[in-house]
Amino acid sequence: VIRKRVLLVNPLPSLSLYSWPDVADVIGRPAYIMNIALPTLVALAPPEVDITIVDEAVEPVPFDADWDLVGVTGYLTQMRRMCEIADEFHRRGRTVAIGGPYASLSPHIVRPHADILFIGEAEVTWPAFLQDFVQGHWQAEYRSAELVDLQSSPIPAIDKLRPLAYALGVVQTSRGCPFECEFCDVIVYLGRKQRYKTPARVLEELEQLYDTGYRSIFLSDDNFTANRQRAAETMLAIREWNQRQAEPVALYTQLSIDVTRDRDLPLLDLCAEAGLKQAFVGIETPNADALREAKKRQNLQGDLIRDVHRIQSRGIMVQAGMIAGFDSDTFDTFGQQFEFLQEAGIPMVLLAMLNALDGTPLRQRLANEGRLKPLLLADAALDTNIIPKQMTNRQLLKGTVWLLNKLYAPEHFLQRLRVFADHLPRVSQRLPVDTEFWERIATSYSSLGPDLRDIPVDSARLFRGHDPHGLKAALVFYRSAVSVLRRWGVWDPRQAALPQPDFRSVA
Amino acid sequence: VTELKSAADIEQWLLVRLNERLDGEQVDSHMPFSFYGLDSMDAFELTAELEEWLGRPIPETLTFDYPTVSAVATYLAAEPVAAETGDADAQASSAAAVQALLAELETPAHDRVPPQT
Numbered sequence: 001v002i003r004k005r006v007l008l009v010n011p012l013p014s015l016s017l018y019s020w021p022d023v024a025d026v027i028g029r030p031a032y033i034m035n036i037a038l039p040t041l042v043a044l045a046p047p048e049v050d051i052t053i054v055d056e057a058v059e060p061v062p063f064d065a066d067w068d069l070v071g072v073t074g075y076l077t078q079m080r081r082m083c084e085i086a087d088e089f090h091r092r093g094r095t096v097a098i099g100g101p102y103a104s105l106s107p108h109i110v111r112p113h114a115d116i117l118f119i120g121e122a123e124v125t126w127p128a129f130l131q132d133f134v135q136g137h138w139q140a141e142y143r144s145a146e147l148v149d150l151q152s153s154p155i156p157a158i159d160k161l162r163p164l165a166y167a168l169g170v171v172q173t174s175r176g177c178p179f180e181c182e183f184c185d186v187i188v189y190l191g192r193k194q195r196y197k198t199p200a201r202v203l204e205e206l207e208q209l210y211d212t213g214y215r216s217i218f219l220s221d222d223n224f225t226a227n228r229q230r231a232a233e234t235m236l237a238i239r240e241w242n243q244r245q246a247e248p249v250a251l252y253t254q255l256s257i258d259v260t261r262d263r264d265l266p267l268l269d270l271c272a273e274a275g276l277k278q279a280f281v282g283i284e285t286p287n288a289d290a291l292r293e294a295k296k297r298q299n300l301q302g303d304l305i306r307d308v309h310r311i312q313s314r315g316i317m318v319q320a321g322m323i324a325g326f327d328s329d330t331f332d333t334f335g336q337q338f339e340f341l342q343e344a345g346i347p348m349v350l351l352a353m354l355n356a357l358d359g360t361p362l363r364q365r366l367a368n369e370g371r372l373k374p375l376l377l378a379d380a381a382l383d384t385n386i387i388p389k390q391m392t393n394r395q396l397l398k399g400t401v402w403l404l405n406k407l408y409a410p411e412h413f414l415q416r417l418r419v420f421a422d423h424l425p426r427v428s429q430r431l432p433v434d435t436e437f438w439e440r441i442a443t444s445y446s447s448l449g450p451d452l453r454d455i456p457v458d459s460a461r462l463f464r465g466h467d468p469h470g471l472k473a474a475l476v477f478y479r480s481a482v483s484v485l486r487r488w489g490v491w492d493p494r495q496a497a498l499p500q501p502d503f504r505s506v507a
Numbered sequence: 508v509t510e511l512k513s514a515a516d517i518e519q520w521l522l523v524r525l526n527e528r529l530d531g532e533q534v535d536s537h538m539p540f541s542f543y544g545l546d547s548m549d550a551f552e553l554t555a556e557l558e559e560w561l562g563r564p565i566p567e568t569l570t571f572d573y574p575t576v577s578a579v580a581t582y583l584a585a586e587p588v589a590a591e592t593g594d595a596d597a598q599a600s601s602a603a604a605v606q607a608l609l610a611e612l613e614t615p616a617h618d619r620v621p622p623q624t
Binding site for chain 2 (some may be wrong): 014015080151167318374375376377381383393396397398401420430433438439441442443445446454456457460461464468487488489490491494495
């Protein structure tokens with residue numbers, strides 16, 4: 001029997017703060033974070049197909065090899081490259097399938113580039129398609145009829161990835177999120193009923209990554225703490241597992257800020273004891289009217305700065321997703337964002353302009369209000385498809401570029417690190433120094449010019465007597481953020497020196 | 508043989524072209540093309556003119572990947588950053604940075620305070 005040769009590609013994302021460019025020399029590995037969608041597809045495939053995975057962040061796409069089928073996945077950030085890769089294979093006469101979050105949410109964009117289009121989760125449709133494919137007759141579209149039970153999702157075949165190609169391994173712990181933030185497309189794709197893997201299954205996958213050599217692992221979860229009981233059960237199991245390891249694993253995940261309520265602090269403590277070192281939190285904005293408008297009610301229950309410090313005081317670094325351009329935002333919001341982030345001491349800020357994504361309630365509302373516009377240059381990184389309410393598009397962009405420069409000016413980054421370090425618990429024992437990592441950091445930063453080369457040593461001074469884990473992650477991120485701003489060409493110290501965005505003459 | 512243009516030359520050329528295209532508006536080389544309302548068609552035309560001026564092919568998607576005048580000019584000139592040239596000075600400065608950092612990390616924390624509650 002001749003097995004079908006299938007290539008699965010994870011395309012390179014467009015340049016953004018979410019794409020982690022130029023960190024290979026710092027992390028000592030080719031890419032930052034593992035994609036486990038493709039190894040999951042391998043685990044779902046029948047023996048009649050022979051699958052090769054290529055992650056473009058790690059190695060080039062083998063366009064000229066002989067493939068019976070090419071599959072391409074991707075998020076919104078990978079959309080342009082996804083379509084380019086599909087077209088390139090079509091020119092070589094290959095059959096191309098496209099699936100994943102972007103294809104599911106924006107099938108009308110992807111359809112012209114795909115012979116076979118997958119909409120929704122792949123656990124049922126991918127094996128059904130491969131069955132058809134092996135027999136030589138298949139459909140142009142496979143649509144998942146319902147949200148899958150995560151128990152039926154197999155353990156990803158990570159042995160098909162390049163060994164230790166990533167700084168972060170990944171275990172997906174749930175899909176879906178109960179909240180209803182107006183701008184979010186995750187709930188459109190994965191639903192509001194969270195589906196979970198059992199603690200035993202999570203440990204099995206952690207074990208697999210540990211045995212492969214990973215010591216930093218991202219628990220991929222749209223909201224790890226949304227269901228407190230399940231979060232506690234999972235973290236109890238992980239704590240017990242991690243404490244048994246010779247080299248305990250550092251964990252990262254996503255959670256929402258409401259886990260800092262008084263009654264939830266024991267859960268936060270448990271997360272820290274289990275090894276959680278870093279949490280991505282969608283803080284979005286300190287503007288309460290904007291949070292109300294976006295139905296982000298979970299961010300309105302406490303004092304956001306106190307909440308962030310509560311997480312940090314447990315040794316967990318907060319990484320913030322921030323958004324500019326809500327209807328309630330005014331000229332003053334940019335300055336308020338800056339002051340908030342400095343005071344909260346959040347070193348890693350992922351700032352983007354609000355965009356109305358396909359399928360979201362925000363998109364529907366703005367369409368009804370006649371406030372959508374096309375993106376000018378196909379990528380949304382420095383553009384928005386929204387006509388803002390209280391400012392022009394130019395003013396929004398001016399404020400955003402100012403805020404990016406302000407946040408990532410070296411002195412302001414160091415100031416946030418200082419606040420973060422001040423809230424970290426003290427460690428009494430002397431921690432071993434990861435000499436290789438720090439050598440790579442110092443070498444990389446010394447290539448960035450006189451304004452930036454001393455950041456590692458200045459920041460290390462701030463962390464005397466503290467666990468440097470968050471600092472290490474922040475320095476890797478800052479290295480990539482500087483690259484993003486410089487490669488975009490928006491890096492401009494004149495902007496960082498201004499106390500407010502200069503809106504004069506910007507109509 | 509095409510003459511290699513410097514980043515400054517390319518930046519100046521782009522600023523003049525955009526200034527014409529935008530009816531005399533002053534262009535900031537660090538603000539995104541989207542700020543000036545440039546769309547895909549403008550970008551396509553500008554890229555074609557630039558190609559002719561430089562005398563070499565340019566990727567069609569250049570302005571997607573390099574969304575400001577500054578970014579396009581830096582990319583097309585591809586001048587190595589001074590500190591990344593691998594010269595002796597840069598290497599010495601890099602070695603000094605490594606030493607300074609490791610020395611800091613080996614410094615014991617004198618000002619320990621009791622753990623926060």
